[in-house]
Amino acid sequence: MLSGEAEVQRDGEVVDIIGEGDHFGEIALLDNGPRTATVTAKTPLRCLVLSPRQFQDVLHQNAEIAVHMLHDVTRRLRAATTPPKD
Incomplete structure (x- = not known):
């Protein structure tokens, strides 16, 4: 992402907020498989x-x-597969 802010959702739950300098979609690009999350713009975005x-x-x-x-x-x-600490 060149600018802006987006939220990352997995199973309808927000799991991260990403912004300038972050990236997404790389797993699907690597293995040509389905997306592992949904990324939704919170502000106008500019992306490469x-x-x-x-x-x-x-x-x-x-x-x-x-x-x-x-x-x-x-x-x-790790974040997706590690159980939360009590």
């Missing part, structure tokens, strides 16, 4: 949109971006 091929090209050409993306996907996976 990549095709699956463009996304893969960026990851192949820039290891720093690929590692950053891997860390973010891992963090989101």
